[in-house]
Amino acid sequence: MRHVGGARRGLDMWLLQRASAIYMAVFLLVFLMCFLGAGPIDFATWHGLFAPLAMKVGALLFVAALLAHAWIGLREIFIDYVHFLVPRLALYLAFGAIYLGCLVWAVDILWSVK
Amino acid sequence: MSIRTNRQRPFFLNLMAIRLPIGGVVSILHRASGALLSLAVPCLLYALMLSLRSPEDYAGVRAFFSGGLGWLISLGLIWALLHHFLAGLRHLGFDFGLGESRQTARRSAWLTLVVAVAVVGLIGLTTLLGGTA
Numbered sequence: 069m070r071h072v073g074g075a076r077r078g079l080d081m082w083l084l085q086r087a088s089a090i091y092m093a094v095f096l097l098v099f100l101m102c103f104l105g106a107g108p109i110d111f112a113t114w115h116g117l118f119a120p121l122a123m124k125v126g127a128l129l130f131v132a133a134l135l136a137h138a139w140i141g142l143r144e145i146f147i148d149y150v151h152f153l154v155p156r157l158a159l160y161l162a163f164g165a166i167y168l169g170c171l172v173w174a175v176d177i178l179w180s181v182k
Numbered sequence: 183m184s185i186r187t188n189r190q191r192p193f194f195l196n197l198m199a200i201r202l203p204i205g206g207v208v209s210i211l212h213r214a215s216g217a218l219l220s221l222a223v224p225c226l227l228y229a230l231m232l233s234l235r236s237p238e239d240y241a242g243v244r245a246f247f248s249g250g251l252g253w254l255i256s257l258g259l260i261w262a263l264l265h266h267f268l269a270g271l272r273h274l275g276f277d278f279g280l281g282e283s284r285q286t287a288r289r290s291a292w293l294t295l296v297v298a299v300a301v302v303g304l305i306g307l308t309t310l311l312g313g314t315a
Contacts, residue, residue: 111237141213163220170223177234
């Protein structure tokens with residue numbers, strides 16, 4: 069049971085890890101500029117930052133990139149430290165489920181900003 | 183059912199005697215900060231939800247992150263994010279063949295370590311003196 073999944077999956081994940089990192093870095097810089105440009109931050113300005121559709125979509129893509137990046141990173145850690153197949157797969161699936169839940173939750177959080 | 187079959191490999195795990203080169207220190211901290219951030223994601227989403235829900239909850243989130251435990255948590259997370267970000271940039275550089283010589287790699291490793299700690303120290307100090315902590 070040494071090989072679970074195809075040999076190419078590692079390359080896909082390597083690439084996705086870098087693509088998500090670059091998107092997150094760019095989004096964080098853009099968000100920081102919007103944040104600093106919004107003036108003194110109180111509830112109204114903070115809430116207002118997330119009002120435009122473009123910000124909702126950009127932020128949701130950020131959360132999706134973050135979750136994919138985090139899952140791939142945790143997978144690397146589990147591969148190094150969890151040497152038994154069943155607990156390792158259980159951890160993949162548990163974090164997969166938690167993170168998919170987080171993605172749906174993020175949609176609700178962002179789109180409840182009117 | 184073990185995935186690894188070779189159980190006879192030599193190993194040396196005396197953490198007090200292992201002397202990692204600086205790149206190794208930055209690398210293990212990259213992993214540790216990544217793990218910390220990964221586990222923090224649901225908590226941060228919860229804070230985001232509260233902060234956008236109502237002015238009262240927004241004030242509550244601000245109060246939490248500016249006082250005592252919340253302040254320490256936010257400094258820890260900011261350090262993790264900064265270190266992970268800088269170490270990640272360093273690795274992206276390596277992917278494109280930038281800064282791979284031993285001397286440059288050591289310098290960028292020190293820079294990653296020092297800048298992340300220094301910025302967090304600065305934020306900690308200004309919030310402490312500014313009375314927000």
